[in-house]
Amino acid sequence: MHLRPDATNGQSTADAGAGWRIQARLRQFLPVPGLPILVISAVLLTAVGAPLLSPHVPTRGDLDRSLLPPFWASGGSLDHPLGTDLYGRDQLSRIFYGARISLWVAALVISVSIVVGTPVGMIAGYVGGWFDAILMRMVDLVLAFPLILLAIMLAVVFGPSFANVVVVVSLLIWPRLARLIRAETLSLRHNDFVVYAEVVGIPVWRIMIRHLFPNVLPTLIVMTTLEIGHVILIESSLSFLGAGIPPPYPSWGLMVADGRGRIVTGWWLSLFPGLAILVTVLAFTLFGDWLRERLDPRLRDR
């Protein structure tokens, strides 16, 4: 059995078994996740460059061009390469702008979650005791809440909106992040460098910022990358249900919902935004997995 040092307490740990061997093989063939990086770059470029790339205004419709198929189908035209929706809005432009909305939601949600979840997790992990217990029970409470119902309730009372989506999805993500950061903090809490810092009288806040935070940062980076895909999926789901981004804004989830009753006569309405969701979420997930492999010292040396 191959033994390796554990970063937490210097004790050796054993291999996890076959799963690790398969992953190690994969890493041999895929040292750099070229395709996911390419896709993520394309999505980012699309989101940033949507106004330049889009052939049409995404929210402007023309009923005379309603339900045009993609250009390769009979009745289609290159003027609307991926076809149009019921209101005559260009699907390609809406997919481009949809990338903007998805990434903007993801950026805001991840930012809020980091700002809230990281200190909560670190304080809970460092201080421990009843303080940790209270914070983690709060986290459990939020995680147990049916957030889809909350999203729908907010949509009914206030109307669906961008703000609702950010609030609801942030409520889901920050506790997950807090839990993970807490676990990391707990594992670092009793390391020598932390103990020494306490002994010499460095204030707690300084220990957390100067000593602990840089060590939890790799985990934070990995988690946020993985969560981007998750956030995009949740936002799409909420929009699909009518509790997310309101029309006429081009959310991919909303576009999928618009096409669900026209699977035969308007197959392009759901297909292309659905593919966009799939490809984007997969790319971020694969990239996050790769980052996890690279940044976790326990996995990197395999």
Added chain:
Amino acid sequence: MSRLGGPSWEGLLLAVALLAVPFPRISALQGAPPPLQGALMIGVRTLGTEVWDEAKASGAEKEILQMVGDTLLRMDPATRELRPGLVESWQVSSDGRTWTFSLRADIRFHDGWGPLTAEDVKFTWARVISKESVALGAGILREAVNGNMENFEIVNARQFRIRTPSIQIDLPLNLSNGVLQAFTIQSRRYFGAVGEERAVTHPVGTGPFRLASHVRGQQVTLEAVASHWRQTPGFKTVVVRIIREEAAMLAELQSSTLDLAPLSVSLKREAQRAGLHSSSVPSTANAYVVFGGMYPGHQNYDRNAPWIQAENPAKGRLVREALTLAIARRAIVERILSGEGQPAGAPFSFIPGPFRFNDPNWKVPPYDPARAKRLLAEGGYPSGFTMDMPIYPLAGRPEVEDIAHAVADMYEMIGIRVNRIPMEYRPTFRARLAARATKGMVFVNANTFYDEPAAFFRVAGAPEATLAFIHDARVSATVKSLSGELDTEKRMALARELGNYIVRERLAAPIASMSGMWIMGKKVGKVQFITSMATLNSVEYITPAR
């Protein structure tokens, strides 16, 4: 997310939860009886509370009640003229306030519960207008007897008399099967013998069907009554199934597990591509644009709204005309309504069609965005203005939301900045209408068919109405005259005069009438739905295909 180096237990739990979600549904399906051979399978989106009680029926329950029971009067399906039902004749006194109804002699309740008498009518009427009643037609029936059953006189076993506090020319209409709020007659003897709880779960009526079984939340099975006095049904067994999703309904129609179902007209092409036939019910609703805040004298009167401009009403009218010309009605009918409808020349209850309250001079406004922009400029808004547009789905009319989005696009094309505000009709937007809180808003609405235009304005166009789209002194005065006019021809002339005023002043912008659409499978031969009724009706007249 996956924890470092370990399996994702959260992911596994989520996957198990997601897999478990279909199981309750599957077990519910397993509990449902298998489809019956030869039965007519009808899909509906809802059956309301699924309690078959006229005093509690406020919506879809009435579809079943009107299969098991009969209404006092009936409507010719094609012309909507009133015909005898349980009542074979009726008269009104010269002052218009005393109605005498004579019942047919040969009507008996199912299962040996005796003949139908005037006592049964009085019993049902009293239940419908009771304090506990939430029935759809409760208000109308209460108004008819002035809230007091002393005004319901039983002359003899087959005759009864109603004294109304004022002329209520649409009373017979409200007792007919052509309006959803009509009620069927329930047996006083049956209620007394079995108790209310059993009577409303196992209803007995005089209709062409008996309720055979009911699986709550799933389906109702009805058996035809042999040799019914009015019409023996074409199918011996009818199963009405609840299917909430339109896409699921379409799939079941394609696989022939459903024979008949309503679908929104926007799915017409989808149904046609699947080889299914459709039957249209014309003029089930009229869609139009409402200009908010038009409540002179009310605290929420929006006197400075671009479409009002109380200090300069001529300019306000120009803006309303601009908003009318900016709408591409034919495109809406063709693209959103799939051709199931026609462009309208008048809004509110003046639904296009061969109806006597319509005036052929009400032309469909042309689509002229260039002229609309000029009129906006003449109205004082050369750079357009900003408006809020609440967009809400209406029950049974999902197309209205699509029309609203299309109209918003058209307004944006002439330079108006539209803030689309998605919301629910109940309770949110309805509360705004009740409070007349529509300042700065322009919105798309649709109403069902009204045989008597005055009836619409009494519920949606009068200061004293619960909800109102407009307050207008001349409209109120004309409606008052209409309501007191017994002669049909004079009444229709007054209705046309009312319509002329509304069209001329552009108090609302007409869009289009909408048809209802029923999709039929191969088993169905002919259907005979009542014109302008969007709900399930006349099932006994559906015949099997040859």
